[in-house]
Amino acid sequence: MIALSPLNERRLNNFKKNRRAVWSLWVFTVLFGLSLFAEFLANDKPILVSYRGELYTPVTQFYPETKFGGDFKTEATYRDPEVQCLIRSGGMELCFDNPERYLQLISNGKMNADTEGFYQGWMIWPPVPYSYDTPNDLGRSAPSPPDASHWLGTDDTTRDVLARVIYGFRLSILFALVVTIFASIIGIVAGAIQGYFGGWLDLLFQRFLEVFSALPSLYVIIILTAILGRSFWLLATLSIIFGWPALTGLIRAEFFRARNFEYVRAAEALGVSNWTIMMRHILPNAMVATLTFLPFIVTGAISTLAGLDFLGFGLPSSSPSLGELSQQAKLNLQSPHLGFTAFLVFTVMLSLLVFIFEGVRDAFDPRKVFQ
């Protein structure tokens, strides 16, 4: 257990007293924790397979169809009735002729251990047996409204919306975290150097920032994605490059202020190095301001990603993106389930984040008195 300083202990207690923030944190932790295991929640591969008495884990490992008595050396398509029949019957050749009939016989118990060559096998499927990019044979036009097999319906390329939401939620949060962490680190270091050393360095850096922030980020993103192709990391890198100046001004001002604090002067008089002074004495003061600003960066990153996806300049079209869901909702007004889903997911996600950070900010506010 890390020993908390009395100050942090008070902050923790203050945070705990904000029930909305605490509940939001719990709900968000559970949702995000679950979404980290999205492969086990929504996937077109079973979690566990028993074939001829041996156990297989298709979610984490690659198995060719031949492993289950099939013909192809490519990965087994577990949703295919033939593969399902092969697994459940222990590799009977009959499955190649009429898999649906034999699957039914196995379910009825008409085909059992007494049948020659039969070896009982089974599969455990995730609660949502589709991945974000699984095409479905719907037998009607897509997008289809919610029904028993697709709880949130399907999108215009027959993919399951629930599966896409689960993966999309994870992707948005991870994107936001990556962007926030790296943009904050760069922004803090840049602001710290500017504020601490001041003078010419600060002057030149400020002018550079002015020019830099005048760059039209959207065009740069369009041009670079055209050259380099769309990908998660390219988008994240660009968001970091255009996102870090947000914190710099704030940190710079905090360092300017703290630069002349007496305990900073005292440390200087002791001969402490600049770097140590910045890290140990000034940065902790600047952290409160940073924390206040953090929710804007996090929600901003999520909205940026969604906006770019909506415009079609975001992630590759196969990725599970909430922005793309919104775009589909706009193009398919006859299927309101798309729009409602996208709206609700964004609302819940952003509200939870805002509530949590609101609690954090209040907890750090020294003037806030809790009776």
Place this chain on the structure above:
Amino acid sequence: MKLLDIQNLSIQFAQDGKTSAAVDKVSFSIMAGETVAIVGESGSGKSVTALSTVDLLPKNAMVQGSITYRGEEMVGASETTLQRIRGNNISFIFQEPMTSLNPLHTIEKQLGESLSVHQGLQGLDLRHRILELLAKVGIPDAVMRLKSYPHQLSGGQRQRVMIAMALANEPELLIADEPTTALDVTIEAQILDLLKELQRTEGLSLIFITHDLGVVRKIADRVIVMQRGTVVESGNTSQIFDAPEHQYTKLLLDAETVGVPEPVPANASELLATEKLKVWFPIQRGLLRRTIGHVKAVNDATLSVREGETLGVVGESGSGKTSLALAITRLILSENRISFKGQDINGLSRRKMRSIRSKIQIVFQDPFGSLSPRMSVMEIVAEGLQVHNKSNKKTHRSAVASILNEVGLDPATMDRYPHEFSGGQRQRIAIARAMILKPKFVVLDEPTSALDRTVQMQIVDLLRALQIKYQLGYLFISHDLKIVRALSHKVIVMKDGDIVEHGASARIFDNPQHAYTKTLLAAALG
């Protein structure tokens, strides 16, 4: 006639589910036209008592008892009643005139606001009244000053404007909460004269809250002494000063008497000296930022300190005392020679300076601001060791323990954080931080000004003891002449960056030559 009557007043503050008592069963009353001083150290509940009269306390305060103003109950009174009384019948003057005035409004606007709200004055009438008030509080060229902003006024003038604001609605009771603490001695004397004069001409009652007994003697009819939330003694001023009864009052009065420092051994060698030290800040103008002049913060300062000797530096705010301190410790740039044990340190590189830093240390004024709130005492005190004694990490803890012992703190408290200590204890921590490197020369920049008198005396005793034990050289900066006299062997007097007078302490105090020194002494000790 009783103007304000306080009976059995108790105030508690609730925070994080805990309550702490600030005031405990306090009773006193103020007559019309009377000046009453409430005296006590910080934390004695004197300000809280005053603020509670018109319910200006923060929301987490719980008030019990009775406060009546002209027979009208104030505890639990409605907001409208309180607003009628506030500013109209009872006015306040606070300690810090800079933060009490809105920096974005002109003097005319700030004064006019309350006049037009409470009295409905407009246009020329309003302006006449404002000018009348400014004249009353002694602001020269009142017409010129109407359009000035607070930062264009000096500290004393700002406090005068604050008094004018307090007087605007002709209150019957003026509550002055340490109104002169932030001011220089000469200004303090002027403000006290002004308050005394106003009290006589306007027939005001005055509650004067202070920790400075010298001020009390000059202004008060009656004195109420508070300690830890209770009234320990009250009576006429002369009675309290001549025949104090309570132990605590005696302690406060005793703290006024100061000794003189031990003489320096005759063979003591020179430790630190400067020759015509200059700290000039350039004033730059125009596109090419040409230097058109200098702000001479310190001009041609020549001084020397021997081992075991204290050089006192006195002067008002803005006289360059702190710039001198920072220049000698090489925390700001300066010109000309600073020699430490014969070596010129004013040209040394950062790297070479680092080894000398352990020999020259500085202790700052504000015991709250000079300790990082996020570090434990152990971390704060050991910081110097981490720079200068990296090899022996294991001995740091015992080194910190022994230095804490030496400055009079319990080593068992070393893992606590600064906010758990009182002002005096924090200043001891700051001294421990400077002393742990066993310096030869310590710059003390107003180390006692933020502390209560009794605590100041303890710190002075500590500094004296350390000086004798280690033969330390001190550069002691203060605007408090009593403390300077208690510690210094030699004194320099600074004004506007120049040293106007220097000499042995006894000579300066008993026979000042320069006119400025004379005024300073008259204001402080007279």
